[in-house]
Amino acid sequence: MSNTLNVDPADLSRDYFRAKAWRGHFRRPSVLPGFGLTFGFTLFYLTLIVLVPLSALFLKSIQFGAEAFWIAATAPRVLAAFRVSFGCALLAAGLNVVFGLLLAWVLVRYRFPGRRVCDALVDLPFALPTAVAGISLAALYAPKGWLGQYFADWGIKVAFTPLGIMVALLFVGIPFVVRTVQPVLENFDLSYEEAATTLGANRWQIFSRVLLPALLPATLTGFALAFARGLGEYGSVIFIAGNMPMVSEIVPLLIVTKLEQYDYTGATAIAVVMLMLSFAMLLVINLLQAWARRAEQRR
């Protein structure tokens, strides 16, 4: 919505000279105090709490040597756990896109009783401790549970199978898609839809040709966020998963199991692979967000 022509040329030249003035320096000069103190403290605290512990993990894996690392990271049980984690997180994130788009659409476009409560409830998975979500989902979907009994009638076992893992990841992923799509939908100019209507498009054509392309960057960001969260999720999954090695054992649980058996090499190797995947996801998410911002500005 910003129009570059509105910028005062004087501002531009001031910014230009400001930028030029600190070229070759670490920071732009400012009359405000406190940079040294706050920057120093930020860096110190960040190093102490985050960077040193994370490098401890990488250093430990180097200490074990490449061969031990490779053997630990490619054991059949480890590979199976990665398959379960990836598969469930992907499918759950896909379902989250479907329901997330639907929820965002209904919350933004329609007015109905209970809308505000629904809107607030979307954040529940962020606020509810994962252990609480875990035990309540496990109880709900157990073969004799409130919901599990109906699935049992159809011969479907939800709790204690990979299907249960998906239910838990569906729960924790709900806010991600809704909260990334919602603001884009709120700012979407209705005149695009009106223009499409006057050109003779029907509602479905407008949705698939006008709205979906506009929502795509935000939707993909939401998908990536839900997927990344699903890969690392622990608390809400372990109660409902059944945790059978090779079948319904997720990667984070396998790390805990190895640690409890004092298998530090195994735990560290899996954790390093997992961390690399998380960093790759973080990069993808940052790129997607940059894309989404550019798409938003173009409109």
Added chain:
Amino acid sequence: MTRGTTENPWVRRSLIGVALIFVAIMLVLPMVLVLSQALAHGVGDYWRALSDKDAISALKLTLLAAAIAVPANVIFGVSAAWCIAKFEFKGKQLLLTFIDLPFAVSPVISGLVYVLLFGLNGWCGEWLRDHDVKIIYAVPGIVLATVFVTFPFVARELIPVMQEQGTDEEEAAATLGANGWQTFWRVTLPNIKWALLYGVILCNARAMGEFGAVSVVSGHIRGLTNTLPLHVEILYNEYQGLAAFAVASLLMGLAVVTLILKTIIEARTERAEEHT
């Protein structure tokens, strides 16, 4: 709304219907279940489960961890937001990415890194043992893991808000002779108080509810290194369903209060934006 930008009533009603059913099954039902299980044998048993000695010591530890982690991350968040939002310097983007790191890391790995650092086989393990300092399977480990997982919350809420407000007001204060503290307390803080409160609420909810990271460093020693979420797990695994859900209902209350406060603050911020 004009015709052509809305659906026919039946489509609209069924979309709302599906959304409501989804919210009811996925979000409301788990909460109803927690309450109904917790109160399955009446208020008396519910109260007995909550006043159990181990439950109370778990509650105390949870409050302690949050009481350390939240202020620590508030100080960090304010300081990071001040240097990132009010100054231009090289490598800012990298610093922002580093601050976000704890959100990208699986909770289990957040706990593991401290075990590798301070555990018996860890980098500082022997030194700590010789000096009789216990971090892993003790309270300091739980506090550290909590600080790690809640690290970005306050900073992330404050940085965009302070960036949007720019530096004009602070620069005016500085040219009028205010020193740094005066500028912060009288000019910046009033502008960011709601964003700060928002960050604190989210940070606190995560600090009190964290499970994975804390579980790895805790060692699950009842009465000593058990937080409320860990206590829920122990009770559940011992088939003490009623007690597990009773303790869980406490944590659910925390989540509901968090959501209500969050909604109130969001409504306030929206109103404030409409005024300007």
